[in-house]
Amino acid sequence: MLRWFLLAFASAASALPAQLVVATAQYDNSRTGANLLETKLTPDNVSSGRFGKSFVMPVTGNVNAQPLYVPGLDVAGKGVHDVVFVATEHDNIYAFDAAGQPAEPLWRVHLADPEKGINPVDSHFLACSFISPEAGITPTPVIDPATRTMYALVRTFENPPGTQGHYVQRLHAIDIATGLERTGSPVRIHAAMKGSAFFGLSQRDVEFDPQVENPRAALLLSGGQVYIAWGSSCDHGSYYGWVMAYDAHTLRQRAVFNTAPDAGESAIWQGGAGLAADDEGNVYGVTGNGSFNASSKGGRNYGDSVLKLGLRDSALAVLDFFTPSTQMRMNWTDQDLGSTGPLLLPDQPGPHRHLMAAAGKNGVIYLIDRDRMGKYQFSSDSHAVQTVETPSSLYGAAAYWNGHLYYFGSDNVLCEFALTNGRLSPEPVRRGTQRFRNPGAIPVISANGVRNGIVWAVRTKTAAEHDVEGVLQAYDASDVSHLLYNTEGTKDHPGLSLRLTMPMIANGRVYVASHDAVSVYSLRN
Template identity: 40%
Template structure:
């Protein structure tokens, strides 16, 4: 598990899970094994590597990052701490609460890191850390950390800064300058073709800011590109409730939030001013990415003005689908606060029209609440967990998503809903996992073929399996027979009790 939601398509499916089954995931045989303590909130998804040599021993290792700027490596089998490292600079501390309820009381490492096992002697974990020095200056730095030792790699860390031509919110005299005090990396880091892609939002998407996409070399940690999505406007957060940008290896796909959208289009159908707020965007997966296509809703200006941003949810790519007439379609799905699900053709995303959404499919009335997270995919079914809504299964037939759920969970998930994850042994023993927010949080497990069949939840055995209050925007991570859930002060680990 080297990245957010397991793969670049962001399907959330772990298809090599041979331990957890429909028969043994129940409160009699499955529960909380241990708790991995941490020094701050765990907003990034834990990551996992197998068979890593540390010293003279071989370990399966789970990596945890915190808002206190720490990275932990734990032995996943024993729970023993292997090493811990602070990514704050000398004399610096995590940045203080900015008044944003989503990131409190401090901001350090917010985005899920990404791991490349081929880099360096032991593999590298890439993470962005935010900190404040004694003079009150805010810093964001990109780190590459040796998986076995915690040492910095490739001459890092790299201080993050950027400029770009434009007259947008962060601009002066025709030049935008990235303001580190305004920004947070919330979207999970994405690694494609040797490039690290990171998306920037503002704290609670407030203030005079622009959304930025930046690209860094995984080999050198040097910046290769900085691209604001609203260069002559404002806002355009790339946050997606912590979800990662998706990729098919050739292109990068993400959805940005409220911001200026330029309705005056050029001959190619792109905004003449370059402003692409509140849009589903396709970029070339290169060191200097360029926008190659996009989709914006016909009412995009009104949606943005109403804080009904599309970019509250993440993008997911579907495997190749075949229509009833035999045409192969390359599709992506996304949903935000307006309760609709949008299915776009990645080869022709639809761009913008003030009168219609020229996309492959729009599903209205399927979700009872908006999306603050991502869907999952397994065995030709898309799973969505809306806010104050049940988790719902939407089969895909002839390249079209079902317009009514084939099954739904008995649980309605309070704000922010749920970002599900899947464990399965190939096409068998499919289990949908979802974390429930609340004063007493819960981990739920459902039969993937019928969400009405709840296999387990962590409140069934009383206090035995409980792990405290919920943490927003968390997706369970499944690896090697265990399920990991980030919390406000560590990671709860679940598995077979014997």
Template identity: 40%
Template sequence: MDVTTYHNDIGRTAQQLAETKLTRANVNAATFGRLGFYTVDGAVDAQPLFLANVPVAGGTHNVLYVVTENASVYAFDADTGAVLWRISTALAGETPSDDHGCNQITPTIGITATPVIDRARGPHGAMYVVGMSRDSGGAYHQRLHALDITTGAELFNGPTEITGSYPGTGSGSVNGVVPFTPGQYVERASLLLLNGVIYTGWSSHCDTLPYTGWVMAHSADTLKPTGVLNLTPNGEMGGIWMSGAGLASDGTAIYFLDGNGTFDPTTNAQDMPSKGDFGNGFLKVTPTPTLHVADYFEPSDTVQQSNADLDLGSGGVLVLPDLVDINGNVRHLAVGGGKTRALYIVNRDSMGNFDSNGDHIYQELFSTIFGPMFSAPAYYNSTVYVGPAGDHLKALPVTNAVFATTASSQSAQTWSFPGVAPVISANGSANGIVWAAENGAVGALHAYDASNLASELYNSNQSGTRDQFGAGNKFISPMIANGKVYVGTKTGVAVFGLFGG
């Protein structure tokens, strides 16, 4: 099964349901472990992607696509580790960007966001990548690339410079227009391909002003811009961070968490912020007639949260499949959480908007997790899995479209910053395994029984140094494909699987 986007699908469920080789019986230290390590030229902050049976260089290969903060894109033979092709998204005479004095992505910034692949576009299939670079004159560039999956060649007359402007008097504005200044931004949130359009969301280098919040849209066929939206056009900040998680979708609208920034507590007749500033919100964006915020939820204390840097936008969003409540009504839900140690569950058809006197939201959980969310939730078998920082990895059953307020099971281990972004492998409803990559001086891959997180099946520190792979990487999620588990690190990708094939 191909893995073409962050957490496997546009809902960001993180479930890989076609895994037939890895089972709860064979994922253990006796039969499972590190098989190899594919070295690259920089930190791997984006989730690797996988395609099966790709015709490359006269042969057919399972291909692992890896991008780095040194602005490189690698196509590896996923089974042998041979480099099939490699390109740089920096143009001739350019280098990856410096870190702008911010320690969040350092020492260089090249490709941070997880790309997205469409096997149906171009002559062989296309991978869409955003690369940041700096030219010899000191100017910064953000470009959208479409790369042929078999050669790495640029498609559709790319790359395209990402530019934009928006009416407003906000941070960095000039004469009533807010410019998109490439050097002030980084594309951290994973790319979304939706109905023939590539969507990107933009954050800053730490909280270095001037910056505002942006969503950009480009045609997947031509790379030409099709829309631009500023989320704080008359304010400041409001970047889209989400710890690298993806802009999520239900197939029609786009959902994400916006970072700390200006919100207008005075609303208009449509219950929208009076100046169009949506900082620190749970947002629903639709592309027609133009790219705009169609609905939103803001906590009643959203202004205080932003002022205290307790922003909602530190975690990712999960769009749940349709659920039926106790009265037989179909519910369309999404869940996310940030630094306030709360989980917010919104009704995607009516998200709750803003009321300073209290929240009008489908469900919110204030005592379920005890650490901030710097990761995305996952969904499998009527259960949502969350891995807050400083807390346990937890399983939250969803029954009759209502979240349990206490975990049905949890890991024995608690997780240091930034917590974990769990992913699931299973063969349909059988052999569900929850995988988590641990950050730290010695990183680790963990595997748990999805039906009982107290049962740890495996971790890569169980066998001394045999399966260890060096330092962990802050926001990385494991990726599972074809019986193997791939974990991005600061210097490459660690490959795990069953010994002896």
């Protein structure tokens, strides 16, 4: 499968170098977190004293979504630009020139309408401080470079004059050259299915609740379908885990899946990481706290599980799953597996060619065979290909590069594990030197193929902490004990931090989202 999105431009005389397109969170549908087309930034020049903060892209609203990047885009009325797209919790989407020339947005669209009583959701009514003071566009959108269309999930509270007001979520399809809605956009999110959660033993319609359901995981585009996942806002309310598929061309809802219709909970939040997809179009997600009974006849509750879903006509079916033997204890003690997203690894030698990694708050990394995921086993975790215990809770995502897997756990340092012949080293082969408090960080890689690898990470605030300055750090990916760059205590800090920020690296620049801005770092002349 493609490990990164790229456009290759060729002339009759010669082929030009491939250009990176960051069309989705974590660079690719495998969610490797690695940009392998970075030719400008190297460990040597990032550590030389020439690298630092260059400029800021100011926006209205906090930025929880990872910025996206499309080079060589012909923007209506503005000419050709390398473009960075930023989505905010104020329901704004911006298109900026990637180099800050010009500094003002190439276009901006506001997907609410205050004059009609349509506004971003006041976070006070979500009873969760992690996304505040308002909730608008939380998950990272996804772009189809072929059609120049961005898909974004937007939340609003709509209170036109004379009404009581109601919460709404919509899927928008935006032309990235103009900022205008595509034909048929937006569509309102709605779903219902039979279930007994919160109703005793009786089967009733379980309906999607746009106030309670929090779309935290990044959107996925695979096989012509846009996939969206939902969880909770700080475990409040009668929530479920949902996955829905929408036709990318028509925005027609194709299929709906509920992770625990007879129990509730089992959110898919993944610390902001996206659902993953393989070459066959199978979709992978990880659920959080909730009941599990899928190993029993007729059971369909999948708490603390890794799911492999397939789109079959008008249904999303569970093709296979993996559930740790300790699922019941994990649920009782808030050690949910779904605090990180899935990572699909490149093909491996040996009996388990198609591996994936999943990890959660219990600190265990599970290597799972995607062809035979193992389902559930009560006595032990021998149904996993391998388990590796770490001393810290894990949030957000890992990154993979050049035979190594990188995790940055809560109250821990960056850890580098070697993957050899389909097995992880039982301990980190190298460790970073800078300890990050809860929730740790999401590592992101920039590299030129297998050369000049750099691990980037942003230190953010703890769960109960007031706003603090973020810290951007860079490590040598070949040996993470070498710290290359650190903004702590300098004027180059990236602003007030949000939780679990994913930096984006493209064409020699590093983009770091924060409160009301994206800070841009590059080499200085």
